[in-house]
Amino acid sequence: MDFRLNEEQMEIKRAAREFAEKEFTSELARRCDEKHEFPRDLYKKAAKLGFICPHFDEEYGGQGLGFLETILVFEEFCRVDSTLGEAIHMASFGSDYLLLFGTTDQKKKYLPKVAKGEYLSSGAITEPNHGSDILTLDTVAKKEGDYWIINGTKTFISNAPIADFIVVLCQTNPELKHRGQTLFVVDKGTEGLDVTQLKGKMGTRATINGEISFDNVRVSKDALVGEENKGFYHTLTFLDIRRMMIGGVAVGMAQGAFERALKYSKQRVQFGRPISKFQAIQHKLADMATKIEAARQLVYKAAWCLDNRSSLSLSPRELSKICSMAKLFATDTAVETITEALQIFGGYGYFKDYDLERYYRDIRITQIYEGTNEIQRNTIFGCISEGA
Numbered sequence: 541m542d543f544r545l546n547e548e549q550m551e552i553k554r555a556a557r558e559f560a561e562k563e564f565t566s567e568l569a570r571r572c573d574e575k576h577e578f579p580r581d582l583y584k585k586a587a588k589l590g591f592i593c594p595h596f597d598e599e600y601g602g603q604g605l606g607f608l609e610t611i612l613v614f615e616e617f618c619r620v621d622s623t624l625g626e627a628i629h630m631a632s633f634g635s636d637y638l639l640l641f642g643t644t645d646q647k648k649k650y651l652p653k654v655a656k657g658e659y660l661s662s663g664a665i666t667e668p669n670h671g672s673d674i675l676t677l678d679t680v681a682k683k684e685g686d687y688w689i690i691n692g693t694k695t696f697i698s699n700a701p702i703a704d705f706i707v708v709l710c711q712t713n714p715e716l717k718h719r720g721q722t723l724f725v726v727d728k729g730t731e732g733l734d735v736t737q738l739k740g741k742m743g744t745r746a747t748i749n750g751e752i753s754f755d756n757v758r759v760s761k762d763a764l765v766g767e768e769n770k771g772f773y774h775t776l777t778f779l780d781i782r783r784m785m786i787g788g789v790a791v792g793m794a795q796g797a798f799e800r801a802l803k804y805s806k807q808r809v810q811f812g813r814p815i816s817k818f819q820a821i822q823h824k825l826a827d828m829a830t831k832i833e834a835a836r837q838l839v840y841k842a843a844w845c846l847d848n849r850s851s852l853s854l855s856p857r858e859l860s861k862i863c864s865m866a867k868l869f870a871t872d873t874a875v876e877t878i879t880e881a882l883q884i885f886g887g888y889g890y891f892k893d894y895d896l897e898r899y900y901r902d903i904r905i906t907q908i909y910e911g912t913n914e915i916q917r918n919t920i921f922g923c924i925s926e927g928a
């Protein structure tokens with residue numbers, strides 16, 4: 541057993557950190573946060589250096605690396621800045637559906653443009669009446685000859701107002717419930733597709749969210765992703781990857797907040813000494829460092845399991861279990877750690893000047909999206925009770 545990253549992985553992590561430290565300025569982050577603005581130029585710059593989806597196959601614009609390498613990049617990005625890091629990480633949300641289940645033509649059409657930073661994507665699962673419970677959906681797709689007609693509404697969808705394509709989960713056979721759901725890829729500008737931007741978000745405001753309405757949206761049979769009526773099961777596989785990645789994002793944000801708190805504790809003087817000399821502060825920092833490291837190892841293990849899933853012969857339940865554990869533990873740990881980091885900053889943490897309040901707002905969503913942490917616990921219990 542060897543817990544060390546290899547040379548290439550260390551180099552990727554170092555390069556991602558160097559890039560982020562140069563390009564992710566507080567000014568840009570604060571502007572994107574205040575104006576609900578996606579940092580498009582930064583996304584393109586990151587893509588030019590190969591930081592967007594290095595796990596895509598080389599023929600589709602990636603570097604043929606693993607999910608672990610991708611998460612090392614996002615961890616560093618989120619460490620340097622929570623708002624910009626989350627937005628860059630989220631920009632390709634939904635693309636992995638195509639990587640996993642798309643046809644060669646679909647992969648060729650969309651993935652290289654995502655990897656180059658030219659395209660943003662969305663994955664549309666959630667509906668106004670179906671959040672945690674997607675066993676049935678109100679968005680329906682009906683077959684008409686060689687076409688499918690989609691009707692319904694998806695909400696909270698990340699990137700929707702600026703996405704170039706959307707992978708959408710639809711009910712294709714209502715009687716079969718979750719066994720009758722299918723995925724389709726829909727291009728922006730398709731007739732009948734309407735997107736409204738949702739404002740007033742607490743954090744992660746450099747990611748733009750929207751509600752999508754499908755009014756008789758007509759797509760050809762070539763837009764079907766994966767197998768007909770297997771969309772729910774494809775989504776479970778997709779979410780395993782996503783949950784591990786959210787874990788990595790959370791570890792990055794927690795590490796960034798921790799480092800800021802450690803530095804501040806050595807500078808802030810009260811009662812004639814730096815506050816880092818008080819045991820209460822030392823213990824907080826020690827607990828934070830320990831929990832972040834435990835979360836990081838769980839996320840890396842989940843990524844390693846995903847990357848080696850065929851040789852490890854893990855069952856789908858075993859994979860889901862480790863990915864849900866990584867998301868649950870890393871995001872709960874990060875929320876706790878960032879709360880403590882803010883506490884170490886005292887009143888100064890409550891104002892914008894030190895960016896801690898932004899980390900505090902940004903981290904909170906990680907316990908909610910891609911399956912709430914209550915749903916992760918349900919999944920983990922389901923897996924362990926079946927012996928996975």
Ligand SMILES: Cc1cc2nc3c(=O)[nH]c(=O)nc-3n(C[C@H](O)[C@H](O)[C@H](O)COP(=O)(O)OP(=O)(O)OC[C@H]3O[C@@H](n4cnc5c(N)ncnc54)[C@H](O)[C@@H]3O)c2cc1C
Nearest residue numbers: 663664665666671672673696697698908909910911912914
């Ligand atoms: C900023 C943001 C970005 C998002 N991006 C996307 C996106 O890109 N694509 C997409 O499809 N969706 C997206 N979502 C939606 C997100 O995944 C859902 O909000 C989430 O799955 C929860 O659904 P809900 O909000 O309807 O809450 P509900 O399902 O209504 O849950 C409400 C509460 O009840 C709890 N609960 C529900 N069922 C159970 C149960 N069985 N056991 C225990 N507790 C339960 C939940 O944990 C939660 O605490 C996004 C949401 C936000 C806020």
